[in-house]
Structure formats: structure tokens, C-alpha cells
Amino acid sequence: MKKFNVYKVFVEDGEDVYKILVPATDEKDAESYCQGSGDIIATTKANPDKDVTDICISALAETLSRSHWGQQEIDVITRTLIRVGLARD
Secondary structure, eight states: OOOOEEEEEEEEOSSOEEEEEEEESSHHHHHHHHTTSSEEEEEEEOOTTTSOOSEEHHHHHHHHHHTTOOHHHHHHHHHHHHHTTOEEO
16 A cells, blocks of 8 residues: 655635645645646645644544444444554554
8 A cells, every 4th residue: 555645735716825734645646636626736744733734543533432433433443544654552
């Protein structure tokens, strides 16, 4: 499985500029995700000190459980995040 990173894609829609955080394998993949949302101005790797670049798996699992998600669904979500390298605990 490919390792994912989080990228910041800045998109202009003619009126506003948006920063979109995208998990992707590379910058091109992140930009591809944002195609059709406007003009892509810039793409950079997210800063782990300022942006969400990983997710606390135990907190996510607990939150999903409290919201009555099933254990199988929680397992799929958390295992996916772990496999693509976006998990922290």
C-alpha cells in the first residue's frame, strides 16, 4: 500500500481562495482530487506543526463508538488510516 501524506491545495473559484487539506500519494494526486473546484493556485505538503497530518486512532474509534457506529465500520476506517500512514496514537 502506498504511503499517503497530507497536502494543502489552494484553489480559487473566481471569488474566493480556499485551502483544502487532501490526503494523497503526491502533489499531482492531491491536485487531481481538487480538479473541477476552481483554479489550483498552489500545492504544498502540509506542515505537521500547523495542519492536521495524522489522526489519533483511539480518539477517533471512541468518538465513532459513542455515535453508535458499528465495530466493523470503525475497524475499516481505523485500519485504512493506519495502512496509509495517517494514524497516530
